[in-house]
Amino acid sequence: MYNNAKQEYAMYGVDTEAALNKLKDIPVSIHCWQGDDVVGLDGGGAASGGIQTTGNYLGRARNFEELKADIKKAFELMPGKKRLNLHASYAVGATVDRDKYEPEHFAEWVKFAKEIGLQGIDFNPTMFSHKNVKDGLTLSSPDETIRKFWFNHCKACLHIAEYFADEMKSPCLVNIWIPDGFKDVPADRLTPRLRLKDSLDKILACGYDRSKVIVAVESKVFGIGVESYTVGSNEFYQNYAAKNNICCLLDNGHYHPLEYVSDKIPALLAFYDKVALHVTRGVRWDSDHVVLFEDELKEIAKEIVRNDATEKVIIGLDYFDASINRLSAWVTGQRAMQKALLYALLTNHSELKKLQDNADFTALMVKQEEYKTLPFGAVWKEYLKRENLSEDYLTEIREYENKVLKERV
Ligand code: RNT
Ligand code: ZN
Numbered sequence: 424m425y426n427n428a429k430q431e432y433a434m435y436g437v438d439t440e441a442a443l444n445k446l447k448d449i450p451v452s453i454h455c456w457q458g459d460d461v462v463g464l465d466g467g468g469a470a471s472g473g474i475q476t477t478g479n480y481l482g483r484a485r486n487f488e489e490l491k492a493d494i495k496k497a498f499e500l501m502p503g504k505k506r507l508n509l510h511a512s513y514a515v516g517a518t519v520d521r522d523k524y525e526p527e528h529f530a531e532w533v534k535f536a537k538e539i540g541l542q543g544i545d546f547n548p549t550m551f552s553h554k555n556v557k558d559g560l561t562l563s564s565p566d567e568t569i570r571k572f573w574f575n576h577c578k579a580c581l582h583i584a585e586y587f588a589d590e591m592k593s594p595c596l597v598n599i600w601i602p603d604g605f606k607d608v609p610a611d612r613l614t615p616r617l618r619l620k621d622s623l624d625k626i627l628a629c630g631y632d633r634s635k636v637i638v639a640v641e642s643k644v645f646g647i648g649v650e651s652y653t654v655g656s657n658e659f660y661q662n663y664a665a666k667n668n669i670c671c672l673l674d675n676g677h678y679h680p681l682e683y684v685s686d687k688i689p690a691l692l693a694f695y696d697k698v699a700l701h702v703t704r705g706v707r708w709d710s711d712h713v714v715l716f717e718d719e720l721k722e723i724a725k726e727i728v729r730n731d732a733t734e735k736v737i738i739g740l741d742y743f744d745a746s747i748n749r750l751s752a753w754v755t756g757q758r759a760m761q762k763a764l765l766y767a768l769l770t771n772h773s774e775l776k777k778l779q780d781n782a783d784f785t786a787l788m789v790k791q792e793e794y795k796t797l798p799f800g801a802v803w804k805e806y807l808k809r810e811n812l813s814e815d816y817l818t819e820i821r822e823y824e825n826k827v828l829k830e831r832v
Pocket of ligand 1: 456461547641643674741
């Protein structure tokens with residue numbers, strides 16, 4: 424089947440071998456928080472701050488050992504190059520508060536990441552699920568002690584990120600997302616943003632090594648209970664990032680439903696060296712559903728591949744579903760991302776671009792439709808085979824569920 428597919432794609436000027444070789448080297452950063460419903464290990468409890476995990480499927484990882492076991496199992500079923508995306512709330516054995524976290528609280532994660540052969544670790548300050556989120560605010564709070572606390576947390580995170588970069592010999596993305604906003608009509612939209620700007624200035628002035636740490640800011644349109652105003656909006660962060668030479672992180676659940684991140688990627692590539700992504704699937708709102716192989720994901724992958732931006736776009740996943748087997752959720756989303764990248768790699772983009780430039784929109788439409796029924800599945804199967812995997816991951820996950828997850832009561 425693969426050989427037939429190879430020939431068929433060759434007729435379109437697509438080299439399936441080159442696509443397969445390229446795909447296995449595109450790293451995807453996989454979020455640890457799908458494993459435990461964003462609870463974390465530092466006692467913060469269920470996710471708050473406008474995000475929510477719904478569902479009560481059996482077997483949630485309740486501690487570090489269980490989370491590691493689940494990550495190990497799930498990652499084994501994922502093809503390609505993998506990084507681990509950690510939140511600061513996953514500190515191990517910390518007896519101090521988040522403003523005093525040290526690399527030692529993450530040394531066990533580094534050990535684990537090396538053990539299972541990951542390419543790197545990315546990091547996120549955790550500015551939610553904590554008593555110092557005061558009246559819903561963190562870095563934009565009018566209370567100076569609150570701002571100071573979260574500043575110190577971010578400073579600690581930058582230091583830990585350098586440690587990750589050194590240990591893994593790979594730069595670490597530090598993504599700043601805060602829940603700050605208001606449920607209802609604010610009296611002042613500017614001052615909280617000026618306070619956030621000032622907090623970010625102070626964080627960047629901490630003096631981190633830019634060759635090791637990539638700082639990103641993640642905007643959002645609204646959250647649950649924070650519907651009317653978000654301090655860290657898209658315009659705010661895009662301007663902040665541009666003026667301060669840091670990176671924007673685009674989460675595709677964080678825009679109005681008819682705004683597309685696939686369109687924003689090339690807009691940012693015109694100005695930035697790097698663009699970071701949180702790939703998720705919004706259903707009506709930022710619902711963080713499991714990523715699936717669907718149209719917008721394909722468009723996102725096309726923008727990465729056809730703009731030769733696989734080294735510029737930092738791909739991370741961000742979803743959390745507690746209503747189905749969590750390992751299956753993880754693997755399904757990661758494989759969907761890989762499928763989308765493969766789909767994009769199996770396209771003769773220069774030919775299609777030429778049609779666009781020649782204004783042959785008739786042929787462009789017809790060709791793009793033809794690609795949709797080429798034997799993509801056969802090439803995907805071949806990729807999995809070369810990665811020593813098969814299409815079926817459910818059987819193994821069911822076995823693990825029966826043996827391991829069901830015991831967690
Ligand atoms: C929230 C943001 C943020 C979180 C994670 C847990 O809307 O998307 O990235 O999902 O940090
Ligand atoms: Zn996100």
